[in-house]
Amino acid sequence: MSLIRVPKGTRDIWGEEIYLWHKVEEVVRSVAYSFQYEEIRTPIFESTELFARGVGEVTDIVQKEMYTFPDKGGRSLTLRPEGTAPIMRAYLEHGLNISNPRVKWFYMGPMFRYERPQAGRMRQFHQFGFEAIGFPQAACDAEIILIAWLVSKKLGLENLSLEINNLGCNKCRDEYVKTLQDFLKGEGDNLCANCKIRAEKNPLRVLDCKEETCQKVIHSPAFPLVQDFLCEECREHQDDLMEILRELDISFSINPYLVRGLDYYTRTAFEIKTGELGAQDAVAGGGRYDNLSSALGGPPVPGVGFAAGMERMILLLAKKYDPSSLKKQSLFYLAPLDVSGEKALLKLASFLGDRTIPFYLEFGDKRVKYHLKKAQKMGINTVIIAGKEEKERGELVWKDMVSGEQISMKEEELLAKLLEERKKC
RNA sequence: GUGAGCGUAGUUCAAACGGUUAGAGCACUGGACUGUGGAUCCAGGGGUUGGGGGUUCGAAUCCCCUCGCUCACCCCA
Structure with a gap:
């Protein structure tokens, strides 16, 4: 098919x-x-x-x-x-x-x-x-x-x-159109087939014609122009x-x-x-x-x-802009390592969404490596990681992609840090 | 509506006179690296060669038709 x-x-x-x-x-x-x-x-x-x-x-x-x-x-x-x-x-x-x-x-x-x-x-x-x-x-x-x-x-x-x-x-156009029509009638076969019809029905349109024969007519000295009839x-x-x-x-x-x-x-x-x-x-x-x-x-x-x-x-x-430069960049990449991570990060998503802060949330049981590569490709500098280890500690991991630094912290602390980071941008 | 050029993986391109299983780069997925980065290496998925018909032992390649894309005419934004 x-x-x-x-x-x-x-x-x-x-x-x-x-x-x-x-x-x-x-x-x-x-x-x-x-x-x-x-x-x-x-x-x-x-x-x-x-x-x-x-x-x-x-x-x-x-x-x-x-x-x-x-x-x-x-x-x-x-x-x-x-x-x-x-x-x-x-x-x-x-x-x-x-x-x-x-x-x-x-x-x-x-x-x-x-x-x-x-x-x-x-x-x-x-x-x-x-x-x-x-x-x-x-x-x-x-x-x-x-x-x-x-x-x-x-x-x-x-x-x-x-x-x-x-x-x-309405006052002056009629006279012009009449003059134009009379003139075009006198030109007869010098007009293209299309313009012969136009001369009857919509004479102004003849001025638009790019046919060589018509161009000659239009630019001849005797050709009546609207400007002279105003x-x-x-x-x-x-x-x-x-x-x-x-x-x-x-x-x-x-x-x-x-x-x-x-x-x-x-x-x-x-x-x-x-x-x-x-x-x-x-x-x-x-x-x-x-x-x-x-x-x-x-x-x-x-x-x-x-x-x-x-x-x-x-x-x-x-030709002037690189369109990607006009895109509003995501600030945070949320990287779940398993189902527990998805749940934890969806809570974060709700928090960020309430405040209209742009983020990208991935799904599935991808490895850390996958997420870091993708965040890098997307040009996002901050990655929040959540998996079973974090769940056991009751924490989330904040990673700064530029410095490579990463810190494990409690949710409340992380939320505060997210807001602080947003202010910088 | 008229004319010209072009149609091969998602994408950019290969495939000598028609020749046997249509390839490569990039992209994607996975692995090397069992939870840490643009590199490298390896592997994998992907195609009725736009579609149909014809010529031929054999067609991506030649012919016809058709569809699509592109550009121009026309006209306009």
């Missing part, structure tokens, strides 16, 4: 790598705490409709990447491919637009997209994200970018670059944002071709990229989504946020 393996594009996160995850989670929580963004945990699956309407019917995510399935009640459900639409759903569902219109939330957890796995891309992957809903101000865009930047900085990630763009609002308010919004970023000393560049693959973005769009991950170079991305609420059937509600790929951050982190 063949072994069952994990499904394609998924994996176990275990061993020393888990300490890198803890590190990322810790930094995210600390920044969230500092900026007072509250955690929200939405379901792993939602109505398919939520993503179809929120993310956009003609996006790649909705058209070919969703894990969609009917449940036994005939509902169409989808494993969440991203976190923003569910959060806006929660905001509206709880009536926050009425009772508490301004919220700052963060989230962390698995997302699912049906894609061919490659470096930095999995079918189940993890994101954390920050969302500020109810704030139309450019300063709030800046806070979101600042948070993304700060998390990266606190993790020690280097060689990151920030690109921003402005996709316009209305007064959008222009101002972007100027304000850029001014704040400069004052914050966050360096960025304007990428007029940055459009991003989700429909809900308006005005600010941004991406943080790295040069160290191969083809999947976006570490974090986000922007403003003032149309999302309406798309979900709610009233107009402004929002801005970002999501970051945890696997990608961890890949970068793994």
Whole structure:
């Protein structure tokens, strides 16, 4: 019988790598705490409709990447491919637009997209994200970018670059899209097959295309760029944002071709990229989504946020940190030599556990030699030995692995010494 | 969805033109050392060579199919 393996594009996160995850989670929580963004945990699956309407019917995510399935009640459900639409759903569902219109939330957890796995891309992957809903101000865009930047900085990630763009609002985007569509029609066969369809259905996405023919079109002098079509308010919004970023000393560049693959973005769009991950170079991305609420059937509600790929951050982190250095070392190795030793040491375990002191308890009738070797391998400096000899004396043996010194003592004395030893660490 | 590369013990790798019983290091377990340490020596467990089919007297090796992994396209976190 063949072994069952994990499904394609998924994996176990275990061993020393888990300490890198803890590190990322810790930094995210600390920044969230500092900026007072509250955690929200939405379901792993939602109505398919939520993503179809929120993310956009003609996006790649909705058209070919969703894990969609009917449940036994005939509902169409989808494993969440991203976190923003569910959060806006929660905001509206709880009536926050009425009772508490301004919220700052963060989230962390698995997302699912049906894609061919490659470096930095999995079918189940993890994101954390920050969302500020109810704030139309450019300063709030800046806070979101600042948070993304700060998390990266606190993790020690280097060689990151920030690109921003402005996709316009309902007022100016329509005119731009119309102009763009007219222009693309004139280009006809100069576009790749894919972009001919995009020109009709989702013309902004043409700017993303890397096909050589399309690149030529996109970079031709006559090609209309969003930046040249921004209305007064959008222009101002972007100027304000850029001014704040400069004052914050966050360096960025304007990428007029940055459009991003989700429909809900308006005005600010941004991406943080790295040069160290191969083809999947976006570490974090986000922007403003003032149309999302309406798309979900709610009233107009402004929002801005970002999501970051945890696997990608961890890949970068793994190059800087030795994960084992992040592990909290056990202080004590409890070495039973027989059943009586196990009993005696389990009492110690209860004592240590009550005080949240880390220890490792072995079981069985292993020899002293085995225990000392293992303690050494685990890098634990103090070994407590218990066997029949100790039981007869009513004592336990304390051994210091560095000095080699060992002392037999009564339980009460040993407990006191354990506490004293903990203080040193 | 498309393309390329790769699948041999837990792991890293061997096995000349197809050749008889698929080996080694590391790791693990035990012993030398009957209750005291990263060394040394000895021994042991582990494999349907990813799976299936074909060619052949004979396949880890050649052919086909399939599955998986990796990277890239696509797209994104």
